[in-house]
Amino acid sequence: MAEEPTPEALRATLDRLTPILGRWRGQGEGSYPTIDSFEYNEELHFELHDEYPMLFYEQKTRLTNGEASHWETGFVRPVDAGIVELSNSQDSGRVEVLRGEIPERSNPLVFRLRSVHHGHDPRMVETEREFRVDADRLEYEVRMATHTTPAPVMTVHLRSRLTRA
Numbered sequence: 001m002a003e004e005p006t007p008e009a010l011r012a013t014l015d016r017l018t019p020i021l022g023r024w025r026g027q028g029e030g031s032y033p034t035i036d037s038f039e040y041n042e043e044l045h046f047e048l049h050d051e052y053p054m055l056f057y058e059q060k061t062r063l064t065n066g067e068a069s070h071w072e073t074g075f076v077r078p079v080d081a082g083i084v085e086l087s088n089s090q091d092s093g094r095v096e097v098l099r100g101e102i103p104e105r106s107n108p109l110v111f112r113l114r115s116v117h118h119g120h121d122p123r124m125v126e127t128e129r130e131f132r133v134d135a136d137r138l139e140y141e142v143r144m145a146t147h148t149t150p151a152p153v154m155t156v157h158l159r160s161r162l163t164r165a
């Protein structure tokens with residue numbers, strides 16, 4: 001039987017995410033084979049809640065014409081030594097859980113999370129998020145596979161670049 005991770009191992013996993021903590025602002029582009037491409041502005045913040053221990057995060061976006069767009073909030077919690085799960089609730093009603101490894105002492109910090117669960121959106125097959133944090137710059141890419149295309153294949157949906165606010 002696999003051993004339970006110690007609280008110290010979980011806390012050390014969370015520490016690997018220190019570079020992402022704080023408030024970020026930036027611009028991104030969205031696309032998918034089935035939709036018109038778009039550009040958006042976003043605000044993103046990650047805060048550490050030591051007593052749980054986990055990160056709380058929120059992402060709020062507007063299309064560049066000012067229209068409110070995607071909004072999500074959730075948690076990033078350590079589930080094993082070096083492994084985290086990001087779970088979120090999205091304005092559309094969709095929920096998502098992604099899991100991945102956070103490298104130790106990585107500078108820049110680069111990590112990839114892959115979906116282990118989608119709820120309340122039958123179009124979803126799989127998603128993946130890749131983050132790169134280099135001091136005051138954060139970039140991410142979101143890829144997804146959906147049933148809205150003839151054959152679901154991982155395809156870029158979002159690319160964004162943010163700076164520390």
Ligand code: HEM
Binds near residue numbers: 030038040158
């Ligand atoms: C910065 C965050 C995001 C923005 C600004 C954004 C924006 C958009 C926009 C403008 C559309 C086209 C209009 C529409 O169908 O509503 C769209 C479509 C879509 N988005 Fe996003 N989105 C974001 C994040 C996500 C995430 C995290 C997921 C999945 C977990 C997702 C899944 C989808 C799906 C499934 C579609 C429909 C694709 C289709 O009809 O084939 N989006 N998104």
